Amino acid sequence: xxxxxxxxxxxxxxxxxxxxxxxxxxxxxxxxxxxxxxxxxxxxxxxxxxxxxxxxxxxxxxxxxxxxxxxxxxxxxxxxxxxxxxxxxxxxxxxxxxxxxxxxxxxxxxxxxxxxxxxxxxxxxxxxxxxxxxxxxxxxxxxxxxxxxxxxxxxxxxxxxxxxxxxxxxxxxxxxxxxxxxxxxxxxxxxxxxxxxxxxxxxxxxxxxxxxxxxxxxxxxxxxxxxxxxxxxxxxxxxxxxxxxxxxxxxxxxxxxxxxxxxxxxxxxxxxxxxxxxxxxxxxxxxxxxxxxxxxxxxxxxxxxxxxxxxxxxxxxxxxxxxxxxxxxxxxxxxxxxxxxxxxxxxxxxxxxxxxxxxxxxxxxxxxxxxxxxxxxxxxxxxxxxxxx
Amino acid sequence: xxxxxxxxxxxxxxxxxxxxxxxxxxxxxxxxxxxxxxxxxxxxxxxxxxxxxxxxxxxxxxxxxxxxxxxxxxxxxxxxxxxxxxxxxxxxxxxxxxxxxxxxxxxxxxxxxxxxxxxxxxxxxxxxxxxxxxxxxxxxxxxxxxxxxxxxxxxxxxxxxxxxxxxxxxxxxxxxxxxxxxxxxxxxxxxxxxxxxxxxxxxxxxxxxxxxxxxxxxxxxxxxxxxxxxxxxxxxxxxxxxxxxxxxxxxxxxxxxxxxxxxxxxxxxxxxxxxxxxxxxxxxxxxxxxxxxxxxxxxxxxxxxxxxxxxxxxxxxxxxxxxxxxxxxxxxxxxxxxxxxxxxxxxxxxxxxxxxxxxxxxxxxxxxxxxxxxxxxxxxxxxxxxxxx
Numbered sequence: 001x002x003x004x005x006x007x008x009x010x011x012x013x014x015x016x017x018x019x020x021x022x023x024x025x026x027x028x029x030x031x032x033x034x035x036x037x038x039x040x041x042x043x044x045x046x047x048x049x050x051x052x053x054x055x056x057x058x059x060x061x062x063x064x065x066x067x068x069x070x071x072x073x074x075x076x077x078x079x080x081x082x083x084x085x086x087x088x089x090x091x092x093x094x095x096x097x098x099x100x101x102x103x104x105x106x107x108x109x110x111x112x113x114x115x116x117x118x119x120x121x122x123x124x125x126x127x128x129x130x131x132x133x134x135x136x137x138x139x140x141x142x143x144x145x146x147x148x149x150x151x152x153x154x155x156x157x158x159x160x161x162x163x164x165x166x167x168x169x170x171x172x173x174x175x176x177x178x179x180x181x182x183x184x185x186x187x188x189x190x191x192x193x194x195x196x197x198x199x200x201x202x203x204x205x206x207x208x209x210x211x212x213x214x215x216x217x218x219x220x221x222x223x224x225x226x227x228x229x230x231x232x233x234x235x236x237x238x239x240x241x242x243x244x245x246x247x248x249x250x251x252x253x254x255x256x257x258x259x260x261x262x263x264x265x266x267x268x269x270x271x272x273x274x275x276x277x278x279x280x281x282x283x284x285x286x287x288x289x290x291x292x293x294x295x296x297x298x299x300x301x302x303x304x305x306x307x308x309x310x311x312x313x314x315x316x317x318x319x320x321x322x323x324x325x326x327x328x329x330x331x332x333x334x335x336x337x338x339x340x341x342x343x344x345x346x347x348x349x350x351x352x353x354x355x356x357x358x359x360x361x362x363x364x365x366x367x368x369x370x371x372x373x374x375x376x377x378x379x380x381x382x383x384x385x386x387x388x389x
Numbered sequence: 390x391x392x393x394x395x396x397x398x399x400x401x402x403x404x405x406x407x408x409x410x411x412x413x414x415x416x417x418x419x420x421x422x423x424x425x426x427x428x429x430x431x432x433x434x435x436x437x438x439x440x441x442x443x444x445x446x447x448x449x450x451x452x453x454x455x456x457x458x459x460x461x462x463x464x465x466x467x468x469x470x471x472x473x474x475x476x477x478x479x480x481x482x483x484x485x486x487x488x489x490x491x492x493x494x495x496x497x498x499x500x501x502x503x504x505x506x507x508x509x510x511x512x513x514x515x516x517x518x519x520x521x522x523x524x525x526x527x528x529x530x531x532x533x534x535x536x537x538x539x540x541x542x543x544x545x546x547x548x549x550x551x552x553x554x555x556x557x558x559x560x561x562x563x564x565x566x567x568x569x570x571x572x573x574x575x576x577x578x579x580x581x582x583x584x585x586x587x588x589x590x591x592x593x594x595x596x597x598x599x600x601x602x603x604x605x606x607x608x609x610x611x612x613x614x615x616x617x618x619x620x621x622x623x624x625x626x627x628x629x630x631x632x633x634x635x636x637x638x639x640x641x642x643x644x645x646x647x648x649x650x651x652x653x654x655x656x657x658x659x660x661x662x663x664x665x666x667x668x669x670x671x672x673x674x675x676x677x678x679x680x681x682x683x684x685x686x687x688x689x690x691x692x693x694x695x696x697x698x699x700x701x702x703x704x705x706x707x708x709x710x711x712x713x714x715x716x717x718x719x720x721x722x723x724x725x726x727x728x729x730x731x732x733x734x735x736x737x738x739x740x741x742x743x744x745x746x747x748x749x750x751x752x753x754x755x756x757x758x759x760x761x762x763x764x765x766x767x768x769x770x771x772x773x774x775x776x777x778x
Contacts, residue, residue, distance in 0.1 A: 018465070018492070018778050052717055074679075074718045076407070094718045095663035095673060098738050103407070120664055123737045144664075151719055152664045152673050183716065274484035275509055275541045284484060284541050290463075291778075294683035294750055327572065328441055328749055329463045329483045330540055348512045349487050360717055361683055365753075367777055388756055389407050389680075 013377040014313070015351070017370060019272040020291035022362070023353065024059075024369035025315070026380060028266035029248060033063050036230060036247050043236040048072050048091065048223065050245030053360045056369065057085040058383035059248060072243050073115075076103050081386045083111040091116045091223070093179065093243070095144060095152055098127045105135035116176055120144040120154050125167035132172050141168050142179040142223065143212075147204035148197070150183035156208035162215045169217070177221030178212065180205040181243070185228035189258055189302065194232035201229050206238035231259050249359035252309060256301035262309065262317060267363060268353040269308075270370075271331065273346050282324075283333040283346045287354055289326040293361035307331060308354040308362075314375035315353055318344055323354055402766040403702070404740070406759060408661040409680035411751070412742065413448075413758035414704070415769060417655035418637060422452050425619060425636050432625040437461050437480065437612065439634030442749045445758065446474040447772035448637060461632050462504075465492050470775045472500040480505045480612070482568065482632070484533060484541055487516045494524035505565055509533040509543050514556035521561050530557050531568040531612065532601075536593035537586070539572035545597035551604045558606070566610030567601065569594045570632070574617035578647055578691065583621035590618050595627035620648050638748035641698060645690035651698065651706060656752060657742040658697075659759075660720065662735045671713075672722040672735045676743055678715040682750035696720060697743040697751075703764035704742055707733055712743055 011017045040047040049063050052074035060071065060082065070089040073079045079090050092104055096117045101124075104115045117139055119125060128139050143164055146153030154161045168175045182201035188194050201224050209219045225243035236242065249267045250260040271287035289307070298305040307323035310333055320339035325332040331354070335341050346352070356362035363369075364387065371381040400406045429436040438452050441463035449460065449471065459478040462468045468479050481493055485506045490513075493504045506528055508514060517528050532553055535542030543550045557564045571590040577583050590613050598608045614632035625631065638656045639649040660676035678696070687694040696712035699722055709730045713723035720743070724730050735741070745751035752758075753776065760770040 019486075019488075020778060094675060095737075097408075097661045097663050097675065099408075099661065100663075100675070121737060124664075127737070151714075151716065151721065152666065272486045272488065274486050274489075275513070277541065286483060286486065286489070289684075289750065290753060294685070295678075296683070325540075327540065332540065348484075348510060348516070361678065364679060389409060 011370065011379055013379060014270055014370065014372060015377060017270055019270050019351065020287035021270050022366040022369055023268050023270055024371050024383070025266045026371050026373050028264060029059070029062060032248050032250055032260070032264060032266060036244060037063070039231065040242050043233060043242070045236050045239055046070060046241040048241050048243050049248070050074070050093070050243050051078055051082065053245040053363060054248055055363070055385045055387065056383050057082065058381070060087070063248070070241070072245070075389045076100060076107065077386065077388050079104065079107055079113065079115050083107060083113040088113050090114065091118070091142065091179070093118055093181070095119060096124055098131065101127065101131040101139060102134050105131055105137035105139055108137050109135060114140060116140040116142055118142050118144050118179060120152055120164065122160065122164055122167050125164050125171055128168060128171035128173040139173040140176045141173050142177055142221070143175070145178050145180040145205055145208050147180045147201045148182050148184040150181065153180065156204050156211060161208060161211060165212050165215065165217045175217055175219070177219050177223060178205055178208045179223040182224070182226045182229045185226050186253065186257060188228065189256065191232065191258065194228050194258065195234060198229035198233035199235070202233065202236055202239055209238065227254060228257050228259050246359050249363070251356045251359040252305045253297040253301070253358055256298055256303060262355065265355045267359055267369070268311065268315065268355050269362065271352055271354060273348050273350040273352070275348060276346070281334050281343050283343060285331045285333060285352060286329060287331045288329045290328050291365055292323065292326060292331065292354060292356065293358065293365050295356070295358035295361035297357040305357060308356055311353040311355065313351040313353065318352070400759065400768055402768060403659055403759065403761060404766055406659055408659050408740065409676035410659050411755040411758055412657050412659055413760050413772070414655045415760050415762050417653055418448070418451060421637050421639055421649070421653060421655060425633060426452070428620065429631050432622060432631070434625050434628050435459060435630040437630050437632050438637070439463070439482065439632050440467055440471065442634040442752060443637055444752070444774045444776065445772050446471065447770070449476070452637070459630070461634070464778045465489060465496065466775065466777050468493065468496055468502065468504050472496060472502040477502050479503065480507070480531065480568070482507055482570070484508060485513055487520065490516065490520040490528060491523050494520055494526035494528055497526050498524060503529060505529040505531055507531050507533050507568060509541055509553065511549065511553055511556050514553050514560055517557060517560035517562040528562040529565045530562050531566055531610070532564070534567050534569040534594055534597050536569045536590045537571050537573040539570065542569065545593050545600060550597060550600060554601050554604065554606045564606055564608070566608050566612060567594055567597045568612040571613070571615045571618045574615050575642065575646060577617065578645065580621065580647065583617050583647065584623060587618035587622035588624070591622065591625055591628055598627065616643060617646050617648050635748050638752070640745045640748040641694045642686040642690070642747055645687055645692060651744065654744045656748055656758070657700065657704065657744050658751065660741055660743060662737050662739040662741070664737060665735070670723050670732050672732060674720045674722060674741065675718060676720045677718045679717050680754055681712065681715060681720065681743060681745065682747065682754050684745070684747035684750035686746040694746060697745055700742040700744065702740040702742065705764070707741070
């Protein structure tokens, strides 16, 4: 026998995979990608997909069949990786520190990439002069906006907005625009509320751009997005680009929000049954939180999906079977409490698939995707992921 | 400038690290290792450390300064890795499937390792005949016990125990003993309750061994352990070996249980301040759940530590500052609710350390340890981790 690593690489069908192992359904991936690309096209905005979920150039290529396009990244390691694969137009959508800004600009100098930075304080803007001096590169900068009290960013009417813009220019950097992320939309669950959140994100972002323009800043890029608001936006007047990441794979949280159906979820973890406690209605599998992540994003939604929804080996949902508990390498399957169903027969050695609460978190626990299609056991491709910072 | 990967490798001091990045305090690690080793010696049992937390041969070498000793592993990938570094006596402490048992025995044949399996059903025992036939290796097998309704395993008085033992022998495999894990002890918080849980784990395990011996099974190894019960066991009569993993690093959950002090926690994540929302009392850092994990193990303890306790760059705890919220690459620091303290000044670019809720989960988010000592910024060594299955 080969080592595990060689076995995984050699697997032609999912039954040859060492479990737990991540699967990616190509057709669902493409359906999800086309859905948002079509929506962005209709709304007249550029789509700048966020690569924090997929972290794979093979997935990125599905979104850009004609060659590298504009992307968003969550780490400078991602930017390095995508620059190495020919991507040039990138936004690092995490607030800069002086050290990360220097690393980003060195990357631009080394690779010819245009990696845009994000900031929301006068101190960060002031630091840009030193960043430019240290690297010889003129930083391109977004000002981060806060449209829903989610995290960082400035409110459009905060006088600091214009002050930061002036300081960016004074530091010799290039102010490319404003950027918002309606992160609170993940907590919503009705179409009305989502449409309103999308319009709120739009109006706050456009308003900030107008204020900056009134103060002499051109503000060419008006960027916003989150997977829920991106799909529910009905009008993006004044906006130039849309960002979203988890939409490529979707997950149970997005299904709970109402952005996708469970059948749209493109990634899962293949696992093997390793035991049972019939008196408790438990079946034990070899996928615990190491394979599924500790994410419990559905815990506060209307339907709590535990650590994930359980499907049979070919991907058909087993009604009301969820991963009720997880330790490091053990998952405990049980019937969702309150459903009157009983546990299906799942003898030791049976294989199942588990759909994730949160695709970004589950995918991060794995180093590669085995690409499958529908119920076929065939592995069409093996796509690597990157990680780290 | 070098690429990020090269920068990380070249870092001689922690201020040269790309953040977020994991630190490991050598002196605390050694103190924790010696504490349990001494306790096991006094109790007259072998210590078989669980490598699921550290996943690093360099850490393993700290526990075995005189050369490879007995270890526990949570994946066959770990077994492969440690076998490659000369470890021979290993227990795979996750219930076997027919496929994982074949892989384990192939590993034994290839490397000369003795990788012991775990099971608790007749079906698994029956499958051993095929495993032996397929690999030409006689499997060594533990029967898993359930001492506290935690997960898998058989109760000592369950008649299936003897049946499974008989089936193991009938399948031509070698029954090496019984194995228990008092996983429910993580939910305790008083010395009395922990002492009782340890004695319960011991008495259940010894009783199972006695029953098996009465039925003609020698049962040479009587194995038990969890970090809380391992430290609170006062008497291990009838037990031959103790297992624990997280004790090497400790974490906030173990501190909440009462097994360690916060000052004993040996790992942390170094992070950088990237913004603030003074009106909300928030400071934003570049360590989110990708660096800290989604583990919220202290949420149900007396003191909820959020996503982690915050220290200054040299490791001194900042009173009542915790990571209150986390998204993928953002952490939000805030004062613990109800403390009357106010947020210390933490300007953009300031570095901090974050102590983990759960060391196993946080460490799994990183590929290496930067080994430091106390408050010194010097990096003494860089130790790699493995991952995957």
